[in-house]
Amino acid sequence: MTAPLTRRAALPLLALLAASPARARAQAPPRPVVVASFSILGDMVRQIAGEDVVLRVLAGPETDAHAFQPRPSEAEAIRGAALVVRNGLGFEPWLDRLLRSTGHQGPVVTASEGITPRRADQAGGHGHGPDPHCWQDLGLAQSYARRIGEALALVEPTRAAAWREAASGYAARLAALDAWVRERIATVPPERRVVVTSHDAFGYFAAAYGVRFLAPQGASAGAQPSAAQVAALIRQIRAAGISAVFIEGPGSQAVMQRLARDAGVTVRGRLYADTLSAPDGPAPGFEAMVRHNLGLLVPAMRGEPG
Ligand SMILES: [Zn+2]
Incomplete structure (x- = not known):
């Protein structure tokens, strides 16, 4: 089969594939793919951006993110990502390797950036280096929410205002939750x-x-x-x-x-x-x-x- 024939044969199928989702969505811009390294960050993205993004979570529910082993399909998800959301502070060493091996050049937001970390050994445990589990302090979780909201806003300017507002509403809910935790502990x-x-x-x-x-x-x-x-x-x-x-x-x-x-x-x-x-x-x-x-x-x- 010659090359021109192959191209002609492929055209009607491509047109069909492109036409049906386009009709269903009318004028809506395409939804950006956002990759979150683990389930808690995935939920934060969902609370801010809802269904306006295609969310892919690497270490999903009931998965030990420390020891996660990405599959080849996860490398594919990274290649198409408009934004990668990670915790940082050494929590996901496998993600750094994945980003290097896929040659991902797009934006990566580190949710813990700007936080002065505790040392892991301050808790009396046996780890060393920075403690990555900042989200367990709801004051710091609010900082995660704002940082993720800002990164999303930069990726998709047409939705930036809505996402900034959603991030600020989410941070306010986390502040209320923080106050509730303090009340409960006080008992x-x-x-x-x-x-x-x-x-x-x-x-x-x-x-x-x-x-x-x-x-x-x-x-x-x-x-x-x-x-x-x-x-x-x-x-x-x-x-x-x-x-x-x-x-x-x-x-x-x-x-x-x-x-x-x-x-x-x-x-x-x-x-x-x-x-x-x-x-x-x-x-x-x-x-x-x-x-x-x-x-x-x-x-x-x-x-x-x-
Ligand atoms: Zn842990």
Whole structure:
């Protein structure tokens, strides 16, 4: 078959493909593709831009973003992206590799930019370097919302005003949620504001809201605690009069169940720190995640039966 014939044969099909979505959408500009590195940032994009963007989330719900392994289809998503939204502070080393390997030249917004990070080892964990989990402080989450809103506005000028307004409304909701968290924590006697969970993701929450977290793992998920670390934690649990521990994140259940058994305390549910739940789970969005966590933490810290 000759080249001119091939081109002619392809034309009617192309025209058909182009015509049907165009009619359905009338004058609407094409929706930009926005890639978010993990589920919490994906929800923030959704809260600001709604259905005006095609959202692709790389490390989706119930996925450990620290240890995420992108598939070839994810590289394809990056190639077509008008904006890539990442956390930064070493949270997604795999994304930097993906951006390099795809040669992505488009805009990348780092949600944590402008924040002075805590050190991971300040929380008593075993990680080093900056602590990436800034969203656990709702003051800093507001900064994420504004930064993502501004990056979206620069990508699509025709929607810039609407997205800036939506970002500011979202930040206001997060400010109200911050006030609610402080009210809830204030109902717990200060000496009882201690929580045991599996991965050290709550350093910013601890600093913002005055709660002490004890964790048998460092700030990077996936590490197994040593016998000596577990023994030290059990001594702390007994000294603080703690009656419950919490599961956090995929894969931590076995560690915490063993710890609870050894320490003679109960496992009081699953906290969400780095990932959202599935849409029908208890933490389908970031705000729902914060409310879910507080709903587990406050009664346990107050010593109410679970
Ligand atoms: Zn984490």
